[in-house]
Amino acid sequence: MDNRVEVREFLTTRRAKVTPRAAGLPEVGRRRVPGLRRAEVAALAGVSVEYYAKLERGSLAGVSASVLDAIARALQLDDAERIHLFHLAQTASGTGRLARPRRSSKRWTPRPSLQWVLDTITEGPAIVRNGRMDLLAANHLGRAMHSSLYEREPSRQPNFARYTFLDEDSLRFYPDWDTAADTCVSILRTEAGRDPHDKVMHDLVGELSTCCPEFRQRWGSHNVRLHGAGTKSFHHEAVGNLELAYESVDMISDPGLTLTIYAAEPSSPTAEALKLLGSWAAASALQPAAAED
CATH class of the missing domain: 1.10.260.40 (lambda repressor-like DNA-binding domains)
Structure with missing residues (x-):
């Protein structure tokens, strides 16, 4: 750029x-x-x-x-x-x-110890992403909550920006799509300022700008933001609406990566929905094995 x-x-x-x-x-x-x-x-x-x-x-x-x-x-x-x-x-x-140290073009995979840490978080979804909005790792509930991203990009790294602007399913997943889209582009803009020589980022922005006027308009606004804490709304295809608080922290051991943990208000409808989401994910995981029998 x-x-x-x-x-x-x-x-x-x-x-x-x-x-x-x-x-x-x-x-x-x-x-x-x-x-x-x-x-x-x-x-x-x-x-x-x-x-x-x-x-x-x-x-x-x-x-x-x-x-x-x-x-x-x-x-x-x-x-x-x-x-x-x-x-x-x-x-x-x-x-x-x-x-920031330059990253290899090879696809990043979480260290076993990082995945162990993620897996100890059992009450809410937890994910790791980079500034390009690639979804890099998740715990059990994080994978279940973002199942649509994983299903739509089975051969490459799931990417929140590509899903938000190029997949109509995002309109269902994000009830407040405009806010989600604004946040997504602001994070990308912030990352582009931090690492202006990232070719993968250039390619992603070029793809989205070419294919989506909604992205192109937002990108031209040059809005940036720090994504630390707040609340978000989702609609999962299996368990319905989720109103989740989140906290995001930069990972010192992996500069450029962000860990986000979601939590529901205790005893709320979303807390019950997360329990159902865990059961749904467990049942889904058993389906291939059942089909082989």
């Missing part, structure tokens, strides 16, 4: 989101475009208009952390957006590739 283009589009879209009123500035004259003018961002950041215009054209190489912080404050960036801006600056300065 072209770093200058990424910087230009990211800063431009962030500037368009901040109104003069939100920035504490008077609204003077008609505005041809939404949001702040370049001169207003420059004044808020304490830099010259010429210098900010140069940054917005994509020239972030060598920019100091203090200036990046000032730009982030002026554009009212949240934590995820601020981190993304710093990643773009690292790439422009030639240091972005040092942030």
Whole structure:
């Protein structure tokens, strides 16, 4: 991905989101475009208009952390957006590739000890994914909850982004599909900022952009986010609706991978549905053996 283009589009879209009123500035004259003018961002950041215009054209190489912080404050960036801006600056300065070890193109498989740890989580689904939204590993309930992903891509790594935008079944699985789609693209954007030289990511984005206007529109928005904790809604084909809380943590032993654990409110309908999901998964696992008898 072209770093200058990424910087230009990211800063431009962030500037368009901040109104003069939100920035504490008077609204003077008609505005041809939404949001702040370049001169207003420059004044808020304490830099010259010429210098900010140069940054917005994509020239972030060598920019100091203090200036990046000032730009982030002026554009009212949240934590995820601020981190993304710093990643773009690292790439422009030639240091972005040092942030993460390069991964082999060989398909990643979980260590036996990691799978043992996942399997000890028995009350809720647990999964491991990467920033490209590949589903890499899961415990028993995690595999059962995402059975549709595994069934649709038996010959390659299941991928949440491909499933969300290229498979109509995702409309059933995600009752709030728009939110799920926004979250998916924001995670991909964040990952692209961290590792702009990932060819597999380039290929995935190219495939989705070509095949799906919904993805293409969201990708052009340049939204990023940190995916740490919250609640999600799912609809499983066998047990119905699931309202799950989740906590996500970065895996120190595997940089770039994220462990997400889901849990249901105790004694809730979802807690009962998870018990049914476990029984359904166990019964499904026995079907091939029964067919052979």
